[in-house]
Amino acid sequence: MKITIIVDNYTTKRNFIAEHGFAALIETGQQKILFDTGQGHALLHNLKIKSIDPKNIETIVLSHGHDDHTGGIKPFSKKNNQFEIFAHPAVLYPKYKITKELKKNIGLKTNLSEFNTKFYAGPVEISPKVIYSGEVPKINKWELEETIYYREINGKLEKDPFQDDVSLYIIADKGLVVLTGCAHSGIINIINYGMEITGINKLHGIIGGMHLKNASNKRIKKTVQLIAGMNPKFVTISHCTGILPGMEFVKKIGKRAIFTEVSSEFNF
Numbered sequence: 496m497k498i499t500i501i502v503d504n505y506t507t508k509r510n511f512i513a514e515h516g517f518a519a520l521i522e523t524g525q526q527k528i529l530f531d532t533g534q535g536h537a538l539l540h541n542l543k544i545k546s547i548d549p550k551n552i553e554t555i556v557l558s559h560g561h562d563d564h565t566g567g568i569k570p571f572s573k574k575n576n577q578f579e580i581f582a583h584p585a586v587l588y589p590k591y592k593i594t595k596e597l598k599k600n601i602g603l604k605t606n607l608s609e610f611n612t613k614f615y616a617g618p619v620e621i622s623p624k625v626i627y628s629g630e631v632p633k634i635n636k637w638e639l640e641e642t643i644y645y646r647e648i649n650g651k652l653e654k655d656p657f658q659d660d661v662s663l664y665i666i667a668d669k670g671l672v673v674l675t676g677c678a679h680s681g682i683i684n685i686i687n688y689g690m691e692i693t694g695i696n697k698l699h700g701i702i703g704g705m706h707l708k709n710a711s712n713k714r715i716k717k718t719v720q721l722i723a724g725m726n727p728k729f730v731t732i733s734h735c736t737g738i739l740p741g742m743e744f745v746k747k748i749g750k751r752a753i754f755t756e757v758s759s760e761f762n763f
């Protein structure tokens with residue numbers, strides 16, 4: 496099993512394009528699955544530099560409806576007309592980021608009905624060792640601090656409950672690898688749910704955004720403590736996790752905390 500980060504907020508290599516967003520390619524040996532698509536400026540360019548033909552990717556999984564994860568669908572579809580999409584039905588609600596200063600539409604800008612989209616609210620097997628989480632139960636309320644994300648239902652705004660925030664659980668020989676987009680459900684909630692539905696209690700690694708950059712110190716410390724206690728072999732600091740939370744991981748688990756960039760690869 497191989498996972499390559501195709502879109503991330505950072506790159507140190509001048510031939511790739513970095514953007515605020517996330518996409519990762521899972522290669523199972525039989526299947527190529529793209530988890531998220533970034534904002535849309537970087538995906539095709541970075542795939543090309545990595546010599547990955549979009550035509551060979553048969554499946555796209557959307558971690559949630561935000562446009563920094565779904566913006567690449569349109570450009571991707573210009574290079575491949577055979578792919579299927581897996582997403583939670585709640586990706587379709589208009590989504591906003593609302594602060595004192597701004598109200599910004601950050602939802603899906605692509606009409607998913609133009610594509611072969613399969614909507615699943617609950618867990619489903621995408622490939623024998625790749626499980627789509629569906630909606631993650633938000634058990635730990637302390638992980639749900641964020642107050643700036645809203646969705647619109649029948650013309651009314653409500654705090655986004657992130658039903659559509661899905662992750663992938665990859666069953667590796669040495670344990671569970673959790674692949675997240677932004678982890679709006681809370682990374683501990685996501686890990687615990689993965690262990691529950693797969694029956695695997697050993698966490699091997701975490702790849703993807705954890706959305707801790709604006710989290711309280713208390714939450715960051717507790718999250719890092721709990722993950723360190725699970726003794727994973729690697730935890731990536733990617734996309735929206737944030738530098739300072741990343742440094743907390745480094746303090747706690749040393750080199751097993753890995754700051755990713757476009758083209759980072761993980762084999763397990």
Ligand SMILES: [Fe+2]
Nearest residue numbers: 563676677735
């Ligand atoms: Fe994001």
Ligand SMILES: [Fe+2]
Nearest residue numbers: 559561677679
């Ligand atoms: Fe997000």
